[in-house]
Amino acid sequence: GAVVSQHPSWVICKSGTSVKIECRSLDFQATTMFWYRQFPKQSLMLMATSNEGSKATYEQGVEKDKFLINHASLTLSTLTVTSAHPEDSSFYICSARDALGLALVEQYFGPGTRLTVT
Amino acid sequence: DAKTTQPPSMDCAEGRAANLPCNHSTISGNEYVYWYRQIHSQGPQYIIHGLKNNETNEMASLIITEDRKSSTLILPHATLRDTAVYYCIGHSGGSNYKLTFGKGTLLTVNP
Numbered sequence: 082g083a084v085v086s087q088h089p090s091w092v093i094c095k096s097g098t099s100v101k102i103e104c105r106s107l108d109f110q111a112t113t114m115f116w117y118r119q120f121p122k123q124s125l126m127l128m129a130t131s132n133e134g135s136k137a138t139y140e141q142g143v144e145k146d147k148f149l150i151n152h153a154s155l156t157l158s159t160l161t162v163t164s165a166h167p168e169d170s171s172f173y174i175c176s177a178r179d180a181l182g183l184a185l186v187e188q189y190f191g192p193g194t195r196l197t198v199t
Numbered sequence: 200d201a202k203t204t205q206p207p208s209m210d211c212a213e214g215r216a217a218n219l220p221c222n223h224s225t226i227s228g229n230e231y232v233y234w235y236r237q238i239h240s241q242g243p244q245y246i247i248h249g250l251k252n253n254e255t256n257e258m259a260s261l262i263i264t265e266d267r268k269s270s271t272l273i274l275p276h277a278t279l280r281d282t283a284v285y286y287c288i289g290h291s292g293g294s295n296y297k298l299t300f301g302k303g304t305l306l307t308v309n310p
Binding site for chain 2: 085125192
């Protein structure tokens with residue numbers, strides 16, 4: 082199946098700093114990428130949808146100025162957590178949809194990035 | 200999206216078949232049933248999907264009832280590596296579709 086990578090796989094940062102997480106589709110082009118967040122023992126929560134070359138669409142309750150998303154190419158989307166605080170500590174997962182595939186095809190998920198804010 | 204209901208947890212012995220149920224009584228005619236799983240601290244993994252007919256691939260089988268109100272994911276010979284949270288999702292796809300996850304079923308495969 083298609084491969085989606087994330088970098089870094091884990092990161093520890095100090096409160097008040099910003100952290101950038103990269104999501105790449107390695108063997109396909111993705112017009113649409115999704116960012117999810119998952120707290121311990123909870124399900125994935127969709128944060129935002131990003132389409133290549135346009136602004137991201139954020140889910141209700143997600144601060145767009147805090148979670149900056151850039152989808153500058155068909156293979157790369159980035160999530161920047163600005164002015165991170167301990168409550169932003171979570172597992173962040175990206176997902177990509179194949180631009181050339183059927184609309185019903187499965188989404189491909191990255192391995193996730195564990196963010197810990199101290 | 201169709202509302203789906205799954206048991207919160209299940210246990211299965213290694214080597215035996217794991218049968219994971221999902222209720223989706225409000226599913227509409229154009230909505231597929233998708234199954235994903237998430238192994239601890241990893242991203243979700245697609246397993247299988249179907250509309251009306253039963254489906255089988257190298258990972259699992261999907262049995263959908265004739266009235267489409269429920270389905271069962273079958274892992275024919277569960278291994279310890281199949282321990283994961285399994286999500287049943289009903290949706291009709293489309294270019295603007297956003298995949299959302301419920302609570303799923305935690306399947307624990309025991310030695």
